[in-house]
Amino acid sequence: xxxxxxxxxxxxxxxxxxxxxxxxxxxADGKKYPGGVPGExxxxxxxxxISTINPNKSPNGAAITCGExxxxxxxxxxxxxxxxxxxxxxAHPNQAWPHEMGPIITYMAKVPExxxxxxxxxxxxSFFKIQEHGQKSKGSTKWLVEDQMKLGTVxxxxxxxxxxxxxxxxxxxxxxxxxxxxxxxxxxxxxxxNLNVKGGTGTNPAATAKFxxxxxxxxxxxxxxxxxxxxxxxxxxxxAIPEFNxxxxxxxxxxxxxxxxxxxxxxxxxxxTDPEPTxxxxxNEEEPTATESGAPEPTPTDDECNSEDPEETxxxxxxxxxxxxxxxxxKRSVPTGDAHNGYKRAGxxxxxxxxxxxxxxxxx
Numbered sequence: 001x002x003x004x005x006x007x008x009x010x011x012x013x014x015x016x017x018x019x020x021x022x023x024x025x026x027x028a029d030g031k032k033y034p035g036g037v038p039g040e041x042x043x044x045x046x047x048x049x050i051s052t053i054n055p056n057k058s059p060n061g062a063a064i065t066c067g068e069x070x071x072x073x074x075x076x077x078x079x080x081x082x083x084x085x086x087x088x089x090x091a092h093p094n095q096a097w098p099h100e101m102g103p104i105i106t107y108m109a110k111v112p113e114x115x116x117x118x119x120x121x122x123x124x125x126s127f128f129k130i131q132e133h134g135q136k137s138k139g140s141t142k143w144l145v146e147d148q149m150k151l152g153t154v155x156x157x158x159x160x161x162x163x164x165x166x167x168x169x170x171x172x173x174x175x176x177x178x179x180x181x182x183x184x185x186x187x188x189x190x191x192x193x194n195l196n197v198k199g200g201t202g203t204n205p206a207a208t209a210k211f212x213x214x215x216x217x218x219x220x221x222x223x224x225x226x227x228x229x230x231x232x233x234x235x236x237x238x239x240a241i242p243e244f245n246x247x248x249x250x251x252x253x254x255x256x257x258x259x260x261x262x263x264x265x266x267x268x269x270x271x272x273t274d275p276e277p278t279x280x281x282x283x284n285e286e287e288p289t290a291t292e293s294g295a296p297e298p299t300p301t302d303d304e305c306n307s308e309d310p311e312e313t314x315x316x317x318x319x320x321x322x323x324x325x326x327x328x329x330x331k332r333s334v335p336t337g338d339a340h341n342g343y344k345r346a347g348x349x350x351x352x353x354x355x356x357x358x359x360x361x362x363x364x
Contacts, residue, residue: 020053020054020055020091020098020099020187020189021053021089021090021091021092021097021098021099021174021189022035022037022038022050022053022067022089022090022189022191023035023047023087023088023089023172023191023193024087024088024089024090024093025047025087025088026046026047026077026085026086026087026193027085027086027087027154028077028078028079028083028085028086028195029077029078029079029080029083031077031078033045033046033047033075033077035047035049036049037092037093038050038051038052038053039051039052039053042071042074044074044075045073045074045075046073046075046076046077046117046193046194046195047073047191047192047193048066048067048070048071048072048073048122048191048192048193048194049070049071049073050066050067050068050069050070050071050191051068051069052068052069053091053092054068055176055187055188055189056068056187056188056189056190057184057185057186057187057188058188058217059186059188059212059215059216059217059219059222060212060213060215060216060217061212062123062212063188063190064188064190064211064212064215065122065123065171065190065192065211065212066122066169066171066190066191066192067189067190067191067192070122070190070192072118072119073117073118073192073193073194074118075118075194076116076117076118076167076194076195076196077193077194077195077196078195078196078198079159079195079196079197079198080159080197080198080199081159081160081161081162081163081165081197081198081199081200081201082158082159082160082161082199083158083159084156084157084158084159085156085157085159085170085193085195086154086155086156087154087155087156087157087172088148088152088153088154088155089148089155089174089189090151094151095151096148096149096150096151096153097145097148097149097174098149099145099149099174099176099178099187100143100145100146100149100178101143101145101146101176101177101178101227102134102143102145102174102175102176102177102178102180102186102187103132103133103134103143103145103174103175103177103221103234103236103237104131104132104133104134104144104145104155104172104173104174105129105131105132105172105173105175105236105237105238106129106130106131106132106157106170106171106172106173107127107128107129107130107170107171107172107209107211107238108127108128108130108159108163108168108169108170108171108195109122109125109126109127109128109168109169109171109207110125110163110164110166110167110168110204110207111125111166111167111168111169112125115167116167117167117168117169117194117195117196118194120167120169122169122171122192122211123210123211123212125169125207125210126207126208126209126210127169127171127207127208127209127210127211128204128205128206128207128208128209128239128241128242129209129238129239129240129241129242130157130158130159130160130241131157131158131241132236132241133145134234134236135233135234138233139230139231139232139233145174148174157170157172159195159197160202161199161200161201161202162200162201162202162203163197163200163202163203163204164197164200164202164203164204165197165198165199165200166196166197167194167195167196167197168195168196168197169192169193169194169195170192170193170195171190171191171192171211172190172191172192172193173188173189173190173191174189175187175188175189175221175222175237176189177224177227180222180223180224180227181224181225181226181227181228182223182225183217183218183223184217184223185223186217186222186223186224190211205242205243206242208239209238209239214237214238214239215237215238219237220235220237221234221235221236221237221238222237
C-alpha cells in the first residue's frame with residue numbers, strides 16, 4: 001500500500017511538471033517550416049498561429065477547428081501526394097510533450113475555388129479523415145502519443161496518393177484522455193497547416209466532418225470512462241477513414257492504403273545525424289496578425305524558406321528520435337498557458353494513475 005501511494009505521488013508530480021503543448025514545426029517535401037510559439041508574435045509559417053498552449057475543453061467551441069484564436073498563416077507548404085509530412089509536438093522549446101494517453105487524428109479539407117489555403121476559414125470547410133493512431137495494440141496501456149514525450153521524436157502523417165491536386169487545410173489533433181474518465185475531461189489540442197498538394201492521382205472522397213460540429217462531449221473516444229481499466233480498447237471519434245484510404249490492418253491504428261500499415265508496436269528509431277536548425281531568418285520573420293478579410297500573402301518560393309534537405313520518406317507513420325535536441329534562442333518567452341500543477345482534481349488523478357500503474361490498492 002505504501003509503494004502504491006508513493007507511485008501515485010510520482011505520477012501526479014510528473015503530470016504537474018509540464019505545461020501543455022503545440023506543433024513546433026512541420027516538414028514537407030524536404031523543407032522544414034517552424035511555427036510560432038504561443039504567447040509570442042506571429043511568424044511566417046504554414047502552421048496557423050494559436051494564442052495559448054492551454055487545452056480546449058469544448059468539442060463544440062470555435063477552438064476545436066484549429067486551436068484557440070487561430071490566425072491565418074502567411075505561407076502554404078508544397079507537398080507531394082503519397083509522401084509524408086513530419087511534425088513534432090512540444091510543451092515549449094526544448095520541453096517535451098507531457099501527455100501519454102490519447103489519439104492522434106488527422107483530417108484534410110480541399111479549399112474551394114476562389115479561395116486559397118491562406119485566406120479560407122477552416123470552420124466553413126468539410127473534412128475527411130486520413131489517419132488515426134491510438135493504443136499501440138488493442139487493449140494496451142501504451143499509446144503512440146507517448147513517443148512524443150521524448151524530445152526530438154517525429155510523427156509522420158501520410159498524405160494519400162489518391163486525392164486531387166490543389167490547396168488544402170490539414171487539421172491535426174491530439175486528444176489527451178488522462179481526465180476523460182469524466183465527461184468534459186478530454187483535452188483537445190488542434191493545429192492546422194496550409195498545404196498545396198501536387199502529384200495526386202484520385203478523386204476526393206465525400207467530406208463529412210465539420211469543426212465545430214463533428215464531436216460532442218458524450219462521444220466514444222472523447223468520454224472514456226473505462227480508459228484506466230485493464231484491457232480497455234479505444235474507439236476513435238469522428239467519421240471513419242474513407243475506404244480508398246483504409247488500411248484494413250489490425251490493431252488500434254489506421255493509415256492510408258497507399259502506404260504500409262504501422263505495426264502494432266511502433267518503435268522509435270534513432271538518427272545519428274545532427275538535428276536540423278529549428279528556424280531560419282526568412283521563415284520566422286515576424287508578420288502582422290492576419291485576418292480573414294485580408295488579402296492573401298503570396299506563397300514564398302524555395303529561396304524564401306529553409307534550404308532544401310534530402311527528402312525523408314516513410315512508408316508508414318513512424319516515430320523518429322533524433323540523437324540530440326535542438327537548441328532554441330533564449331530570447332523566447334514562455335508561451336501563454338498554465339502548468340498542470342493547478343489541477344483541482346489532483347486526488348482523482350492520483351487514484352486513477354495508481355489504478356493504472358499499480359492496481360487497485362489492497363483493503364487495509
